[in-house]
Amino acid sequence: MEAISSFLQQNLDMIYVVILMIFLGFEIINRVPSVLHTPLMSGANAIHGVVIIGAIIIMGKAESDNYLALILGFIAVVLGTLNVVGGFVVTDRMLEMFKKKKQKS
Amino acid sequence: MSISILAICYIIASVTYILGLKMLSHPATARKGNLIAAGGMTLAIAATIFLYTNDGKPLGNFGWIFTAMTIGLVLGWLIAKKVKMTAMPELVSFFNGMGGACAALIAIVEFDYMYRANLNTPDIAFSSVAHFGHYLAIIAGSIIGSTSFSGSMIAWGKLNGSIKDVSFKGQHFLNLIVLVLVFGFAVYTWFSPAGHANIPFFITVFLALVYGVAFVQPIGGADMPVVISLLNSFTGVAAACDGFLYNNKAMLTGGILVGAAGSLLTILMCRAMNRSLKNVLIGSFGGTKASAKAGPATQKAIKEISLSDAAMVLAYAKKVMIVPGYGLAVAQAQHSVHDLEKLLVERGVDVKYAIHPVAGRMPGHMNVLLAEADVDYDKLLEMETANDEFKTTDVVLVLGANDVVNPAAKNDPGSPIYGMPVLNVEEANMVIVNKRSMKPGYAGIENELFYSRKTSMLFGDAKKVLQELISQIKEI
Numbered sequence: 001m002e003a004i005s006s007f008l009q010q011n012l013d014m015i016y017v018v019i020l021m022i023f024l025g026f027e028i029i030n031r032v033p034s035v036l037h038t039p040l041m042s043g044a045n046a047i048h049g050v051v052i053i054g055a056i057i058i059m060g061k062a063e064s065d066n067y068l069a070l071i072l073g074f075i076a077v078v079l080g081t082l083n084v085v086g087g088f089v090v091t092d093r094m095l096e097m098f099k100k101k102k103q104k105s
Numbered sequence: 106m107s108i109s110i111l112a113i114c115y116i117i118a119s120v121t122y123i124l125g126l127k128m129l130s131h132p133a134t135a136r137k138g139n140l141i142a143a144g145g146m147t148l149a150i151a152a153t154i155f156l157y158t159n160d161g162k163p164l165g166n167f168g169w170i171f172t173a174m175t176i177g178l179v180l181g182w183l184i185a186k187k188v189k190m191t192a193m194p195e196l197v198s199f200f201n202g203m204g205g206a207c208a209a210l211i212a213i214v215e216f217d218y219m220y221r222a223n224l225n226t227p228d229i230a231f232s233s234v235a236h237f238g239h240y241l242a243i244i245a246g247s248i249i250g251s252t253s254f255s256g257s258m259i260a261w262g263k264l265n266g267s268i269k270d271v272s273f274k275g276q277h278f279l280n281l282i283v284l285v286l287v288f289g290f291a292v293y294t295w296f297s298p299a300g301h302a303n304i305p306f307f308i309t310v311f312l313a314l315v316y317g318v319a320f321v322q323p324i325g326g327a328d329m330p331v332v333i334s335l336l337n338s339f340t341g342v343a344a345a346c347d348g349f350l351y352n353n354k355a356m357l358t359g360g361i362l363v364g365a366a367g368s369l370l371t372i373l374m375c376r377a378m379n380r381s382l383k384n385v386l387i388g389s390f391g392g393t394k395a396s397a398k399a400g401p402a403t404q405k406a407i408k409e410i411s412l413s414d415a416a417m418v419l420a421y422a423k424k425v426m427i428v429p430g431y432g433l434a435v436a437q438a439q440h441s442v443h444d445l446e447k448l449l450v451e452r453g454v455d456v457k458y459a460i461h462p463v464a465g466r467m468p469g470h471m472n473v474l475l476a477e478a479d480v481d482y483d484k485l486l487e488m489e490t491a492n493d494e495f496k497t498t499d500v501v502l503v504l505g506a507n508d509v510v511n512p513a514a515k516n517d518p519g520s521p522i523y524g525m526p527v528l529n530v531e532e533a534n535m536v537i538v539n540k541r542s543m544k545p546g547y548a549g550i551e552n553e554l555f556y557s558r559k560t561s562m563l564f565g566d567a568k569k570v571l572q573e574l575i576s577q578i579k580e581i
Contacts, residue, residue, distance in 0.1 A: 060166055
């Protein structure tokens with residue numbers, strides 16, 4: 001119990017951020033047309049690629065003899081980059097097609 | 106000073122995610138939104154590499170970081186550019202899995218630091234030496250990340266056809282046991298001696314991987330979009346956990362935003378199919394639930410139509426509606442259908458497409474597919490508009506669609522898809538259905554439309570059939 005209350009105390013600003021972001025996330029995408037479900041999902045997929053920042057930190061702070069951190073960190077950076085780059089490029093490819101249509105009509 | 110620049114970069118990045126997501130939910134601004142979010146992401150990554158300091162020291166190992174990023178960049182770019190439009194859904198799942206794995210790996214390495222920091226007191230319980238908040242973030246990040254990774258890989262395999270639907274009795278009960286074990290070991294790790302905390306931790310991670318597989322495995326291929334969207338929000342939460350660990354607001358905001366938006370999107374997708382999330386997750390829609398009523402036996406005869414007859418009917422119709430479905434995507438027939446449409450329009454036929462919002466394997470799948478073949482945006486009718494027009498339509502050409510034109514959704518309360526909005530193709534004068542065989546669609550139920558007197562079946566691969574129709578019509 002004490003652990004939990006001190007946990008809340010220490011991370012109060014983080015908890016505020018989390019709660020506000022949850023509401024914001026819900027508000028933002030309310031009323032999205034179903035045609036955009038897939039691109040939106042893909043775009044959101046790219047955004048959670050922000051996890052790559054953590055992977056970079058892991059790699060960047062690893063001592064040169066900490067092989068576990070180096071190897072796993074390396075893989076994590078590769079995977080994270082895949083997520084970010086792949087996510088945004090795929091989303092753009094999907095949306096490119098919608099856009100072309102619009103201009104024509 | 107550099108710290109505050111970093112913080113400003115992170116704030117800008119967070120704002121771009123919010124703006125990006127907001128713009129992505131409107132057709133006119135969607136593409137710009139994606140680019141803005143990508144720009145914010147680049148800024149956040151660059152700022153982290155050059156400005157982040159760990160206990161006052163800047164980051165090192167740049168060689169490794171840049172090598173890894175180059176590999177990821179080249180691979181990601183190539184995969185994303187090369188893959189066919191029809192394979193997009195599984196690609197999203199694949200990239201989502203990569204993000205999940207990344208989040209899990211970060212948590213695992215951080216656990217290793219925590220574990221080794223407390224090795225000098227091997228007999229004292231982990232709980233009394235380790236930081237609770239950090240442990241919570243680590244264990245949550247590794248469990249959610251691992252589950253998201255293995256689940257996404259299964260979803261990916263299911264969508265590209267390499268993993269078949271397997272379900273057995275008691276599967277959901279077994280899944281529940283695995284889930285309880287995951288939590289059990291997570292708690293056990295916390296209370297075990299600091300010298301041995303690594304073993305239960307790795308068991309937890311392993312079980313989380315197993316859970317991801319077990320969770321997705323019984324869900325049918327047609328419901329994968331919903332599952333991918335759900336796993337997408339899981340990965341968001343896993344990223345947020347790692348962000349919590351580093352007190353990194355960019356990761357926290359990005360992750361939570363995706364977590365929340367992803368959950369809502371999952372619910373919206375379910376709603377578009379008129380099903381509840383619970384029904385999708387534990388419904389195991391895989392052919393076992395036949396329609397309650399088998400349908401009147403007298404109607405069980407189907408009528409086939411020859412290619413030349415079909416060509417004739419289409420060429421002399423006044424108004425033709427094309428209903429594309431997953432079969433069209435599988436056959437890669439989007440260009441052929443566009444050719445047929447152009448040919449018919451040249452002959453003075455009014456050709457439109459009726460797009461069901463969940464036709465194909467992803468909401469919007471058909472729009473993307475037809476857009477690839479340069480089909481005019483004006484010709485794509487949304488479901489409500491299309492339903493008003495069927496009454497005045499001469500011929501409806503159904504290409505590889507099934508459940509979205511099944512009248513059982515309107516008039517058979519016992520049907521698993523009862524209540525789902527469908528295209529009322531039976532209101533047209535004539536319906537030509539192109540399918541590869543009489544196999545039921547993904548919902549695994551019979552479609553009485555095929556036995557209707559108005560309906561003629563045209564069996565074969567959509568692309569081949571369309572090409573032959575085109576050459577037949579040219580000869581008329």
